[in-house]
Amino acid sequence: MTGPLLWPDYATPTDLAAIEAVPLEARGLPESTYALLARAATRWPDRTAVTVLPDAARWREPLRRTFAELLADVHRYANLLHDLGVRRGGAVALMSPNCAELITATLAAQLAGLAAPLAGSLSRQHLAELLRRSGARVLVTAGPELAPDVWDTAQALARDGLLDAILVLRPTGATGAPEPLPVVDGVRISYLGELAAAMDPSAFTGELPRSADLAAMFHTGGTTGTPKLAAHTHANEVTDAWMLAAGNLFDQETVVLAALPLFHVNALVVTLLAPLFKGQTVVWAGPLGYREPALFGAFWKIVEHYRIAAMSAVPTVYAVLAQSPVDADISSLRFPMVGASPLPAAVRDNFRANTGITLVEGYGLTEATCASARTFPDVPRPGSVGQRLPYQRMRVVAVDGTWDELPVGEKGILAISGPTVFPGYVTDRDEHGHVLDGLGKLVDGWLDTGDLARVDEEGFVYLAGRAKDLxxxxxxxxxxxxxxxxxxxxxxxxxxxxxxxxxxxxxxxxxxxxxxxxxxxxxxxxxxxxxxxxxxxxxxxxxxxxxxxxxxxxxxxxxxxLGLRADAAHRELRAALDEVAGVHDIEATIEGSSIVATVKISTSAEDAVKAILGRYAIEWRLVVVS
Known part of the structure; x- marks a missing residue:
């Protein structure tokens, strides 16, 4: 489906009511992430879908795949997984830095079964528990050429009897014979690309996913030692991706930069799935992404060369870019998106001063798929992380656990409901499949975000700290x-x-x-x-x-x-302001559920103190004393 039903006018905050006047079910969204990819391959078969850089040093030597080629590759990989016994509801673990094969494998895992991305930096004990809970016996992982440390971990997991098959990834654009693979009793270990080459590229031979089927399980922090596994349905992911793509920020010519790891929901939803809706090209940075220092040395030249228009990153990335001299034509860059943690005012202001570009702020969490709010560059709302996305409902409830809804503008715990709220955490498996439990975060369809906030009449969210301990x-x-x-x-x-x-x-x-x-x-x-x-x-x-x-x-x-957080803030600010003349006293006090810093200064110190405090994502006030 195309036209106004799929693409409503969504340019300003005032468009929200008109969008929601049409039921979401009438929008005609694809049934699954696979259906979304197939739609793109049908509409734009010869358009470049992904441009994958081998690493920052070789940013002019990418591997390119059209939408038709990407779909064919996904068919091959999914058919291989099907041959290995993966069925609907069966999990495939993926543990690797970003590379061309990982992009394909992630989509293929959601087609053949469901994807369970893992961060290779987790301990073997935690990885073993996540594998057990997900039920994944097939692991797609970086090989010795791509990430030796991850490869060592994968072999250890296999020797511990946790896996039946390991499918090994090579670096993007790798040539020549790969390294020989070891033999582990009872475990099939092969290069993914070699095995998949013989598979049928024209169609998937197994059962196609439906909207209510699970698509992925993402590990996220929780209240116990082992990370929780948040389940996403295909409807969750497709709907959230559409909510982002529906905005007038993006059109078919918008080239997107992706540099966050694919075990993070932002990389999947914002930079893999959302661009499929309008056939946008995505430029994927090397395996380390934003963690590769060399990327920043060439960053603006990469923006110019590929005409990057949109990107998604965390505040630390923009803090670096705010200090990086602009040595190229970056006029194409219009929508740099930021989220995942609070954005310090100084980072926002310094980035705009260095580039002339306003950051697009967003808010979301894994349990609500990814994105739940975003700002409008031309309609500033100082202090807000954005307006709620279409069809997502938000309310603020009392912090005392009663779930009493508070009036508009009052501060409490932010709660979200709607089509992107996850069905629960994966706590176990039984004869019927994965066992899901909200673990106290879901109440009558509402998600307790654990974040303190207020929401205004137009649905703009103003965060005020976190109720949770993460x-x-x-x-x-x-x-x-x-x-x-x-x-x-x-x-x-x-x-x-x-x-x-x-x-x-x-x-x-x-x-x-x-x-x-x-x-x-x-x-x-x-x-x-x-x-x-x-x-x-x-x-x-x-x-x-x-x-x-x-x-x-x-x-x-x-x-x-909260008392310890106040002490930690006090120690940090005391060290940061130690050498500033005219600072008389520093306090970090608890106000409600937030930490507020109060700094007593002489008038002469005001500019210097403001410059330092503005770099922190905390609440603060100055008191001028004689």
Missing amino acids: VIRGGHNIDPATIEDALLTHPQVTAASAVGRPDVHAGEVPVAYVTLASGATVTEEELGAWARERVPDRAAVPRTVTVLDELPVTAVGKLYK
Whole structure:
């Protein structure tokens, strides 16, 4: 379907009511992510679908695939998975840096069964539990040429008896004979491209997915040591992708840059699925994406060469780009999108000053598929992360657990309902398939986001901190329990609590607080080394470990993490402002459920202090004293 039913006028916030006057069911959205790809291949068979860069140094030497070629490749890969026994409802694990074969394999996994992307940086213990919970016995993974460390982990998982087959990926554009693969008893190990070459490219031989079928399971931080597995249906993913594509920001000529890892929902929904709706070309950066320093040295030239118009990244990326001299014609870049963690005002302002371009802010979470709100560059709403997307409902409820809805404009916990809200977390499997449970996050179809916010009359969301304990480091969700559990294994540690400390580069970073047994001799530095050896996710290793006489608790004896967050913010700001003349006092206090910094200064220090505080995603106020 095309025309106004599929593509309503969606240019300003006032268009929302007219869009929702038409039922979503009348829009004629594709049945599945596969149907979305097939639609693109039928309409634009010869148009370039993906342009994949081998790495930042070879950005002029991409591998290109048209929509028709991409569909044929997906058929081959999906038919191979089907031959290996993958059926509807069966999971395929994918663990690899981005490359051309991973893009195809992700779509193929959702066609043959469902995709279970994994971050290779997770510990083997966590990966093993995620494989068990998902039921995946087939792993698509980076080979020795692409990511040796990931390849070592994959082999270890196979030797532990967790896999039946490993399909190995090569780097984008790899030539020559690949490295020989090892033999592991009972496990089929082969290069994916070689096996898939003999498969039928014309059609998929198995059962096609339907809208209510599960499409993927994404791991995300939770309240236990092992990451949760959030399930997505095909309807969830297609609908959220359409909500983004429906905006007048994008047309068929919009070239999109993708550089986030495909185990992240943003990479899948924003830069893989949404561009399929209008036949847009996506330029995929090398395997490390934004984590490759060399990419930033060539970034503006890449924008000019490929005429990049849109991109999606976390605030830390834009903080770097705000400091990167523009050495090319970047007039094509119109819609740089930012999300995943709070955007410091200084990053937004500095990026605009350096490039002349306004960032498009967004808000979302894995449990609501990906995106739930976005801003309009020409209609500024200072302090807002955007207006809710069409057909997503939002309300603010009391923080006391009653779910009483609060009046418009009042602050509470943000709740979301609608077609993008996930069906639950995968907690187990039984004879009927995957067992899903909302684990307290779903109440009568409403998702408790764990975020504090207020929503105005037009549906614009203003975040005010988080009710949940997750530490979000540059868009990476960190479960504090993984840090706390590691520190509690030390024989001299009696209690541990991890929180986020404000950080100018990553939004926040994890820090830990502990109490020690009587007579303990261990130092803070030694505890930091202990954590580095035992925290399973490298990104979760605490920056500091601070020893306290006692940890703050509530009146009923529960750990009071807000108090620790206030202490962490105070320590960070005290260090940041230490050498600024005219700073008299710094306080970090708790107001409601938020941390607010108050800095007492002389008039002469105002500009310098504002410049420093503006780099942090925190609330602050200045008090001028004589």
